[in-house]
Amino acid sequence: MNSLVPETSLKRIVIIGGGFGGIELAKRLSKKLYQVVLLDKNNYHTFQPLLYQVATGGLEPDSIAYPIRKIFSGYQNFIFRMAEVYSVRSKGCLLETDLGEIKYDYLVLATGSTTNFFSNIAFENNSMPLKSVPDALNLRSLLLQNFEKLLTEKNVVEREKHFHIVVVGGGPTGVEIAGALAELKKHVLPIDYPELKIEELNIHLVESSGKLLAAMSDNSSKTAQHFLKKMGVQLHLNTAVTSYINETAILNPAGEIKCSTFIWTAGVKGQLINGFKDDAVTKSSRLKVDSYNRITGYDSIFAIGDLAAMKNADKEAYPMLAPVAIQQAKNLARNLNLQDNRKWNVFNYKDLGSMATIGRNKAVADFHHLQFRGMFAWLIWMFVHLMSIVGFRNRIVVLVNWMWNYFSYDRAIRLIIRPYKKNTNV
Amino acid sequence: MNSLVPETSLKRIVIIGGGFGGIELAKRLSKKLYQVVLLDKNNYHTFQPLLYQVATGGLEPDSIAYPIRKIFSGYQNFIFRMAEVYSVRSKGCLLETDLGEIKYDYLVLATGSTTNFFSNIAFENNSMPLKSVPDALNLRSLLLQNFEKLLTEKNVVEREKHFHIVVVGGGPTGVEIAGALAELKKHVLPIDYPELKIEELNIHLVESSGKLLAAMSDNSSKTAQHFLKKMGVQLHLNTAVTSYINETAILNPAGEIKCSTFIWTAGVKGQLINGFKDDAVTKSSRLKVDSYNRITGYDSIFAIGDLAAMKNADKEAYPMLAPVAIQQAKNLARNLNLQDNRKWNVFNYKDLGSMATIGRNKAVADFHHLQFRGMFAWLIWMFVHLMSIVGFRNRIVVLVNWMWNYFSYDRAIRLIIRPYKKNTNV
Numbered sequence: 001m002n003s004l005v006p007e008t009s010l011k012r013i014v015i016i017g018g019g020f021g022g023i024e025l026a027k028r029l030s031k032k033l034y035q036v037v038l039l040d041k042n043n044y045h046t047f048q049p050l051l052y053q054v055a056t057g058g059l060e061p062d063s064i065a066y067p068i069r070k071i072f073s074g075y076q077n078f079i080f081r082m083a084e085v086y087s088v089r090s091k092g093c094l095l096e097t098d099l100g101e102i103k104y105d106y107l108v109l110a111t112g113s114t115t116n117f118f119s120n121i122a123f124e125n126n127s128m129p130l131k132s133v134p135d136a137l138n139l140r141s142l143l144l145q146n147f148e149k150l151l152t153e154k155n156v157v158e159r160e161k162h163f164h165i166v167v168v169g170g171g172p173t174g175v176e177i178a179g180a181l182a183e184l185k186k187h188v189l190p191i192d193y194p195e196l197k198i199e200e201l202n203i204h205l206v207e208s209s210g211k212l213l214a215a216m217s218d219n220s221s222k223t224a225q226h227f228l229k230k231m232g233v234q235l236h237l238n239t240a241v242t243s244y245i246n247e248t249a250i251l252n253p254a255g256e257i258k259c260s261t262f263i264w265t266a267g268v269k270g271q272l273i274n275g276f277k278d279d280a281v282t283k284s285s286r287l288k289v290d291s292y293n294r295i296t297g298y299d300s301i302f303a304i305g306d307l308a309a310m311k312n313a314d315k316e317a318y319p320m321l322a323p324v325a326i327q328q329a330k331n332l333a334r335n336l337n338l339q340d341n342r343k344w345n346v347f348n349y350k351d352l353g354s355m356a357t358i359g360r361n362k363a364v365a366d367f368h369h370l371q372f373r374g375m376f377a378w379l380i381w382m383f384v385h386l387m388s389i390v391g392f393r394n395r396i397v398v399l400v401n402w403m404w405n406y407f408s409y410d411r412a413i414r415l416i417i418r419p420y421k422k423n424t425n426v
Numbered sequence: 427m428n429s430l431v432p433e434t435s436l437k438r439i440v441i442i443g444g445g446f447g448g449i450e451l452a453k454r455l456s457k458k459l460y461q462v463v464l465l466d467k468n469n470y471h472t473f474q475p476l477l478y479q480v481a482t483g484g485l486e487p488d489s490i491a492y493p494i495r496k497i498f499s500g501y502q503n504f505i506f507r508m509a510e511v512y513s514v515r516s517k518g519c520l521l522e523t524d525l526g527e528i529k530y531d532y533l534v535l536a537t538g539s540t541t542n543f544f545s546n547i548a549f550e551n552n553s554m555p556l557k558s559v560p561d562a563l564n565l566r567s568l569l570l571q572n573f574e575k576l577l578t579e580k581n582v583v584e585r586e587k588h589f590h591i592v593v594v595g596g597g598p599t600g601v602e603i604a605g606a607l608a609e610l611k612k613h614v615l616p617i618d619y620p621e622l623k624i625e626e627l628n629i630h631l632v633e634s635s636g637k638l639l640a641a642m643s644d645n646s647s648k649t650a651q652h653f654l655k656k657m658g659v660q661l662h663l664n665t666a667v668t669s670y671i672n673e674t675a676i677l678n679p680a681g682e683i684k685c686s687t688f689i690w691t692a693g694v695k696g697q698l699i700n701g702f703k704d705d706a707v708t709k710s711s712r713l714k715v716d717s718y719n720r721i722t723g724y725d726s727i728f729a730i731g732d733l734a735a736m737k738n739a740d741k742e743a744y745p746m747l748a749p750v751a752i753q754q755a756k757n758l759a760r761n762l763n764l765q766d767n768r769k770w771n772v773f774n775y776k777d778l779g780s781m782a783t784i785g786r787n788k789a790v791a792d793f794h795h796l797q798f799r800g801m802f803a804w805l806i807w808m809f810v811h812l813m814s815i816v817g818f819r820n821r822i823v824v825l826v827n828w829m830w831n832y833f834s835y836d837r838a839i840r841l842i843i844r845p846y847k848k849n850t851n852v
Contacts, residue, residue: 004578044841062486069618082574148508192495393830415470
């Protein structure tokens with residue numbers, strides 16, 4: 001048993017998840033002290049902040065994904081396995097995976113978050129999420145397929161549906177995809193589809209609270225709202241979506257929108273793995289951790305990043321952002337490398353600010369008391385994202401595409417490589 | 427009826443297929459004389475000569491595909507429809523498509539060729555073809571999945587299968603993919619999989635005749651053979667594959683190879699559309715055409731490119747190559763633009779030579795009596811292919827990747843975006 005990973009005399013740390021946190025941790029852990037085993041169900045790291053640009057034809061999927069083996073080439077005492085983890089058996093320090101059982105001495109869960117449909121089967125089956133590369137490619141295909149269909153669709157009701165795109169959720173993903181769709185509508189679609197009245201295409205952004213980008217400053221939120229309106233996005237604030245059946249989104253308090261594209265960015269939850277006691281798990285499927293990222297009630301199991309529900313001294317939860325994951329990974333690596341847990345540091349979040357881009361020359365950025373908007377914020381946004389992408393080749397390809405998109409007003413990657421088939425259940 | 431395409435007072439030419447021939451023809455036909463309608467089941471043009479580089483992680487799929495609408499943006503009297511054509515009803519000048527019926531005055535078939543499995547169900551269900559972007563992505567996924575599996579596979583027979591890759595067919599595609607696999611084996615796989623004895627990986631190239639690259643000069647064929655041997659590819663000349671069942675390729679006259687990856691490049695046939703008289707169709711599903719590309723027995727239906735079986739004055743068939751398709755498209759456009767068929771020119775093929783690349787600094791090129799090999803041929807090959815790729819953005823991205831691959835010895839795009847599931851029938 002357990003020969004899925006070579007045995008050594010060192011203690012083994014297993015990390016589940018090759019996102020921002022898992023990669024940072026695996027890099028920093030001492031391979032002299034530990035055998036480090038990284039598991040992920042994909043063989044690549046996904047740069048999630050740019051998925052919306054893949055979905056709207058601005059970037060190749062392959063330029064925001066990076067082979068995990070390549071990140072760690074040449075590392076000693078490092079093992080990667082492409083595996084899906086089903087559950088943790090903490091009694092025996094065992095993981096159950098699709099490859100078989102894997103033993104650990106320390107376990108770190110860095111599985112991140114997944115789309116939260118709040119148990120609504122209609123949303124789960126019929127909406128388009130945007131959390132993975134295949135999600136982004138499916139959305140790209142569906143958007144283009146719908147315009148192709150419109151050219152020959154005679155049925156008035158069906159035509160109407162294709163002229164409405166609904167984005168649910170006014171967080172960064174919702175704002176960014178709505179903005180990118182508005183730019184497609186303005187610059188690309190009228191050229192591709194001169195036969196259609198593209199000006200009649202409606203992009204709706206529905207947000208249940210009264211504020212877009214709730215985690216940002218009021219100024220930035222207002223600016224984002226102003227930018228989106230200027231770009232022609234129809235905002236529905238203080239509005240919830242209660243159902244999406246028969247290609248009709250039902251709004252609360254009132255109204256409905258018939259739409260063939262329904263994009264769901266209104267919630268995330270922890271990508272939980274089975275086997276934890278109920279009192280370690282929050283309502284949104286995250287794992288409660290102490291200030292060392294240790295899961296409540298477990299000595300040698302940790303969680304970092306989006307999955308970890310950690311509160312600061314003021315009992316406020318940290319945001320589910322890449323910088324939190326990366327900083328927690330750094331702190332945990334330092335602690336584990338020290339071994340002696342009496343020397344451990346508690347996690348201390350340095351807020352680097354937050355940003356969102358709405359469109360060409362249109363972004364908002366909050367850095368403590370400094371707020372930027374417009375072109376300067378947009379340039380900062382691009383620089384920060386470009387530098388965060390893993391891999392020199394990927395950076396060059398992204399930069400080439402951004403320059404191309406900027407000067408040509410084009411989104412050249414409008415390909416339907418694998419047509420998307422809608423789930424026809426419900 | 428027939429409102430799938432707007433009606434005009436002009437005669438309508440329908441072109442089926444957005445490959446090299448169809449695109450060239452659609453560009454050159456006079457839109458003052460004709461309404462030009464282009465149909466393709468994809469919304470993009472595929473640059474097929476580089477599919478093998480997508481399959482082996484050297485290029486992004488999106489850099490060798492190009493949106494057809496973008497090629498024709500701003501064209502008047504040009505209509506594109508993403509449609510699959512089921513059959514031609516020449517009596518009523520009608521096409522039956524998945525969108526409905528489309529009328530034509532002139533019809534040009536430019537559907538190209540498809541993989542020929544010679545009615546062998548085992549090949550069709552279990553082999554990996556390489557004629558489309560999804561084919562290339564499936565092969566990329568399968569190759570990588572097999573190495574991931576090998577890391578934890580204990581069964582000796584299963585392990586053995588993953589250590590053999592069989593490529594059937596010694597034409598350009600077979601030679602190029604075998605060479606690219608040999609380079610992956612040499613430069614990339616040992617770094618990604620230090621746990622495996624990658625040197626034990628066997629790449630087999632099986633060719634039923636005694637010669638690789640049968641269409642090229644003896645010199646070039648010999649050189650290609652020499653290059654492949656030097657790169658460690660196992661050549662099986664004068665050997666046919668009669669079956670591939672239970673992951674075992676049966677060779678004729680003798681032998682078998684257990685292999686989990688079985689790549690089929692040993693035959694192509696015309697991508698025929700139903701509705702033609704038997705005597706217009708060749709054994710390999712191509713359409714017999716006269717020297718004006720008019721299909722035998724039909725006045726207003728033409729075929730160009732791989733689908734068209736045309737013979738020259740010496741009764742020799744033209745090769746199934748992009749330059750033939752493009753030149754036939756040019757000649758046909760000229761003829762149709764003249765209208766009066768008494769002024770029509772017969773097709774006259776200018777042989778521009780042929781090339782194949784085997785690996786880094788290793789290519790062969792035949793230009794009439796001039797033959798090149800090695801680095802010079804390789805540079806010509808790259809230049810010609812780069813210039814033939816549609817779109818400036820695609821050219822830059824391909825160039826960036828080639829430079830990256832050359833200087834780093836890397837193939838960075840080794841991603842399993844959509845895992846490939848083997849067909850389990852048969």
